Amino acid sequence: xxxxxxxxxxxxxxxxxxxxxxxxxxxxxxxxxxxxxxxxxxxxxxxxxxxxxxxxxxxxxxxxxxxxxxxxxxxxxxxxxxxxxxxxxxxxxxxxxxxxxxxxxxxxxxxxxxxxxxxxxxxx
Amino acid sequence: xxxxxxxxxxxxxxxxxxxxxxxxxxxxxxxxxxxxxxxxxxxxxxxxxxxxxxxxxxxxxxxxxxxxxxxxxxxxxxxxxxxxxxxxxxxxxxxxxxxxxxxxxxxxxxxxxxxxxxxxxxxxxxxxxxxxxxxxxxxxxxxxxxxxxxxxxxxxxxxxxxxxxxxxxxxxxxxxxxxxxxxxxxxxxxxxxxxxxxxxxxxxxxxxxxxxxxxxxxxxxxxxxxxxxxxxxxxxxxxxxxxxxxxxxxxxxxxxxxxxxxxxxxxxxxxxxxxxxxxxxxxxxxxxxxxxxxxxxxxxxxxxxxxxxxxxxxxxxxxxxxxxxxxxxxxxxxxxxxxxxxxxxxxxxxxxxxxxxx
Numbered sequence: 432x433x434x435x436x437x438x439x440x441x442x443x444x445x446x447x448x449x450x451x452x453x454x455x456x457x458x459x460x461x462x463x464x465x466x467x468x469x470x471x472x473x474x475x476x477x478x479x480x481x482x483x484x485x486x487x488x489x490x491x492x493x494x495x496x497x498x499x500x501x502x503x504x505x506x507x508x509x510x511x512x513x514x515x516x517x518x519x520x521x522x523x524x525x526x527x528x529x530x531x532x533x534x535x536x537x538x539x540x541x542x543x544x545x546x547x548x549x550x551x552x553x554x555x
Numbered sequence: 556x557x558x559x560x561x562x563x564x565x566x567x568x569x570x571x572x573x574x575x576x577x578x579x580x581x582x583x584x585x586x587x588x589x590x591x592x593x594x595x596x597x598x599x600x601x602x603x604x605x606x607x608x609x610x611x612x613x614x615x616x617x618x619x620x621x622x623x624x625x626x627x628x629x630x631x632x633x634x635x636x637x638x639x640x641x642x643x644x645x646x647x648x649x650x651x652x653x654x655x656x657x658x659x660x661x662x663x664x665x666x667x668x669x670x671x672x673x674x675x676x677x678x679x680x681x682x683x684x685x686x687x688x689x690x691x692x693x694x695x696x697x698x699x700x701x702x703x704x705x706x707x708x709x710x711x712x713x714x715x716x717x718x719x720x721x722x723x724x725x726x727x728x729x730x731x732x733x734x735x736x737x738x739x740x741x742x743x744x745x746x747x748x749x750x751x752x753x754x755x756x757x758x759x760x761x762x763x764x765x766x767x768x769x770x771x772x773x774x775x776x777x778x779x780x781x782x783x784x785x786x787x788x789x790x791x792x793x794x795x796x797x798x799x800x801x802x803x804x805x806x807x808x809x810x811x812x813x814x815x816x817x818x819x820x821x822x823x824x825x826x827x828x829x830x831x832x833x834x835x836x837x838x839x840x841x842x843x844x845x846x847x848x849x850x851x852x853x854x855x856x857x858x859x860x861x862x863x864x865x866x867x868x869x870x871x872x873x874x875x876x877x878x879x880x881x882x883x884x885x886x887x888x889x890x891x892x893x894x895x896x897x898x899x900x901x902x903x904x905x906x907x908x909x910x911x912x913x
Contacts, residue, residue, distance in 0.1 A: 435681035437563050437583040444587060444680050448669040451588045452662035455595065456810055460642065463806040467641045476646035478709035478802055489647075489708045497721045500885065504724040507893070511731040514900075515687050518739040521904050529901075529908050536897055543894070552889045554882035 499551050503543075510539055556836075556850050560676030587679055591669060595817060600630045602816040605863070606870050613874045640805035645708065648802070652706035657803075657810040659699030664814045664821060666692040671824040672750050672833045674855035685746035686738050689825065690731050696814070697723045700799050703811070707802035715798030718788055718881060722779055725888045726786075729776035732896035733769040736903045737829040740766065740912060750833035755840050757832035761912055765903040770830050772892050772899070777822040778872055779884065781815070785876035786884055819866060827861035834858040 433441045478485050517524065517532055546552060570579045604619070604627065611618025619626030644650065669679040670689050682688045697720055704716020738744055740762045741752040752758070759766050779786035782798075800811045827833060834854035838846045879887070906912050 433682055436560070436587065436677070436679055437567050437580075439580060439583060439587075441680050441682045443580065443584065444669065445666065447584045447588050448591060448666045448680065449662055451591045451595075452665035453658060454588070455592060455665070456658050456661050459638070459806045459810060463638050463640065463642055466639045467805060468639075469641060475643055478645055478647075478707065485709065489710050489713060490649075490705065491710070491713070493713065493717050497717050500721050500725060500889075503889070504728065507728045508724075508731070511690075511728065511735060512687075514735055515684075515738065515744065518735050518900075518904070519742065519744045521739050522742050522907050522910075525908055529904050532904070533901055536901060540894070540897065543889075547890070552886065554885055 496554060503546060503551065506542065507539070510535075556675055557853055558676045559674055563676065591665060591679070595665060595668060596813075598820055599813045599816045600634070602820055602866070603633075603812075604630050605866065606816070606819075609867065609870045610874050613871065634809075637809040638806050642807055643804040645802060647708045649706040649708070652702045656699045656703035656706065657807060657814075659702065660696050660814045661699075661810055663692055663694075663696035663699065664817045666695075667821050668817060670746060671821065671858075672746050672828055673858055674834045674853065677834075677855065678746060681745070681747055683743075683745045683748075686734055686744045686749065686829075689746075690727070690734065693818075693821070694724075694727055696818070697727075703803070704799035707799075709802050712799050712801050715801065719782055719799055721881075722782065722786060722788070722884060725885060726776040726779040726892075729772050729888060729892045729896050730780055732893070732900060733773040733776065734825075734829060736765060736769040736896070736900050737762075739900065739903050739907055742907075746828065746833075749828065750835055753832040753835045755838055757830065757835070757837075759830040762903065763906070763912065765899050765906060766830065768895065768899045769903070770826075772896055773826060773830070774868065774872070776888075776892060777826065778869060779888070781818050781822055781869075783815075783819065783869065784873035785879050787873075788878060788881055788884065819869060820862065823862045823865035823869060824858070826865045827858060831861045831865070832857075833861075 435441045435444055478489065513535075514532065517528060521528065521532075567579065567583065570582055574582070607629075608618045608625075619629040622629040622632050644653070666680070667689055670681075670685060670692075672678045680688070700723070701716050701720045704712040704714075704719070707713075737749070737758055740758055741749045743749060743752065749758075753761075759770055762769070778784040800808050803811065834857050836846075836849035836852060836854070836857055838849065
């Protein structure tokens, strides 16, 4: 099943796709570097932001809220990974597996409910 | 129905008769890479024009009309302009990450692009875990966006990237869950398998209500994952200039733009694949005459037609709804779409195990 177009392994083709992407970006940058004008002024190296000179360090700390959502994401994303193999053959596995997965989802749902109750889902 | 694998197999044998195995594979990989490059750039150009025309039409404007017939050459002018601009590098950026970011974004979209089923026997990457592979590689793009925002050393890009990251990872869950629901119905993760499962009826029609709910969730979540439509707050112009790619100039910026439009094609293509049958023609069981007529339309046309139709819906949504706030956006995902998606998955699994789907 992993054999694809021209009878090549899909892994080889995936590597080809990566190289294509690299080639596209590198090619575009090289063309722009060859064609484009170059000039030097001191102000050009400043960050643009909104046009006003920037103040202080910009690689700064950011809102902790993003971090909370990242953790929640991790939980549910791993859950999706676990569910994929089951979903592909759930017709054959039948009701027993469905009950097991249902229990798993209920436990996860309780986790989500807890996070909700704690106010982790509210943007502050 | 026209099957491209006869052409590719014939080419393979012809090549094999004149050169050794490894050289054949190399030549074929180069052919594939050329196709990808060409399709990627041409589709991006078509999509940019498509969006501009549709948006002009929706807003009762005329859109681009000056360059070429109906403005169709406008995009070439834009490409030449953006290619001939200077690439500015700033003083205090993290140079390595700054240059790495567009690579990651473009590679993620090229990989996902290569997974789409273009037609019968015309699919480049075909893993037996295809649907899963699509989810896996498409999330690499988030990394590129986060790096772009962080390495630019500007507060606007940092905020833009963080918003973008939070939004994309959140909505990725809903995209994943609706894909999971459809995998459950199709009974396979392989892209070819999913398309072939829709021989007698597209999954959207076969899955009754759960499939329809998954479809709606997918449309909303894909819109948000693409940073488009009502969910374009990472690029909210009035507050963040241009979001995570504010500090990029010339073609450097153009590459993000390119990837964004290709991602629009990709999400439309995945919607066509999962819900509207991929390249499979419209078949109605029992209507043999009708089915035969439908089979005469080439499979690639079916796929592109469905994809362009889905894109029209995405563009329509983008130009119709006002932008949401970040708290509304996160609440929509975590309080509504995600629990609904989980319940929907269980309902679908129940229907599949009880054989209630047709």
